Amino acid sequence: MKYIIGLDIGGTKIAAAIADESGKTLTTINTPTQAKKGGDEVSAQIVSIIGELLKSTRVNQKDLKNIVLGVPGQIAKSKGLIIIAPNIKGWENYPLQAKIQKHYPNVPIIIENDANCAAMGELYFGSEKEFKNIVFLTISTGVGGGIVVDKKLYSGANTMAGEIGHMPLNLTNDNDYKCGCGRFGCFEAYASGVNMAKRATKRITELGAAKDEYGKITLELAESNKSKISSIVLSQAAKQNDKFAIDIIKENAYYIGIGCVNIINVLDPEAIIIGGGVSNIGDLLFDEIRKTVKEHTSMVSEVKTEIIPATLGSDAGLLGTIAIGLSE
Numbered sequence: 153m154k155y156i157i158g159l160d161i162g163g164t165k166i167a168a169a170i171a172d173e174s175g176k177t178l179t180t181i182n183t184p185t186q187a188k189k190g191g192d193e194v195s196a197q198i199v200s201i202i203g204e205l206l207k208s209t210r211v212n213q214k215d216l217k218n219i220v221l222g223v224p225g226q227i228a229k230s231k232g233l234i235i236i237a238p239n240i241k242g243w244e245n246y247p248l249q250a251k252i253q254k255h256y257p258n259v260p261i262i263i264e265n266d267a268n269c270a271a272m273g274e275l276y277f278g279s280e281k282e283f284k285n286i287v288f289l290t291i292s293t294g295v296g297g298g299i300v301v302d303k304k305l306y307s308g309a310n311t312m313a314g315e316i317g318h319m320p321l322n323l324t325n326d327n328d329y330k331c332g333c334g335r336f337g338c339f340e341a342y343a344s345g346v347n348m349a350k351r352a353t354k355r356i357t358e359l360g361a362a363k364d365e366y367g368k369i370t371l372e373l374a375e376s377n378k379s380k381i382s383s384i385v386l387s388q389a390a391k392q393n394d395k396f397a398i399d400i401i402k403e404n405a406y407y408i409g410i411g412c413v414n415i416i417n418v419l420d421p422e423a424i425i426i427g428g429g430v431s432n433i434g435d436l437l438f439d440e441i442r443k444t445v446k447e448h449t450s451m452v453s454e455v456k457t458e459i460i461p462a463t464l465g466s467d468a469g470l471l472g473t474i475a476i477g478l479s480e
């Protein structure tokens with residue numbers, strides 16, 4: 153029997169697991185990331201967590217199939233390099249694979265971007281259906297993505313595939329749609345939770361005193377502080393039938409839907425699975441996304457791509473590292 157070790161390394165915590173070849177988890181470890189102490193300290197943490205997992209399960213390192221590290225940033229996979237991980241100090245052009253390999257010279261070490269891991273997690277462990285080709289979107293602070301083709305991650309020529317958040321939706325130079333990447337009009341600049349909240353704040357300010365009931369519940373839930381309007385506040389307000397919140401969410405769903413139309417036209421996946429905080433809004437959001445997709449896909453007579461919510465929540469990343477270990 154061979155075993156897989158997976159670590160989901162976040163800016164605040166590391167979740168780790170060891171699983172057997174059937175995908176069954178033997179044990180897990182959760183611990184805060186020493187992100188502020190610097191990249192080498194986090195590397196040392198990773199080494200010690202791997203050691204603990206082996207020790208507690210009495211698995212010998214020669215019985216490891218591989219070790220998969222999910223990281224919160226941009227990577228150069230073939231070089232085993234982290235190009236940048238903004239939440240971990242010192243992980244810039246950082247040779248993570250080599251650092252860990254030194255301690256486990258005979259075990260394949262794989263590094264992968266966290267959204268890609270989540271995509272594989274949802275495919276292998278999340279969805280009830282047996283999909284082979286999916287696109288995963290995580291919509292929260294930003295918009296991340298992962299593309300799975302024939303049950304394997306599609307990485308592209310430069311391991312940059314899946315950066316769906318930076319697909320332009322609009323050729324604009326409007327500062328309201330300036331993206332974190334520095335460009336304008338990216339999918340993320342329209343559809344992320346942060347941008348939905350920004351749009352709501354701006355619109356409610358424009359409405360001023362003339363709004364009457366429109367947006368009243370949203371403002372109440374934000375404690376009359378417009379800057380406290382978030383995707384969570386909007387979601388709660390919409391559940392209380394606040395028309396303003398419903399309009400903002402439907403508008404966001406429209407943008408997500410247009411993003412999905414582009415994905416479907418390029419990849420025609422069996423499903424687009426959507427996770428992240430914004431996906432928790434639920435049916436109001438998903439119904440509108442599906443409606444938009446139906447109205448705007450012109451190249452196929454009947455869209456078969458299912459648009460479905462993710463099911464694993466914050467476990468998707470960790471389970472994804474195991475899925476990648478199994479699929480390699």
Ligand SMILES: [Zn+2]
Binds near residue numbers: 317318331332334335
């Ligand atoms: Zn961008």
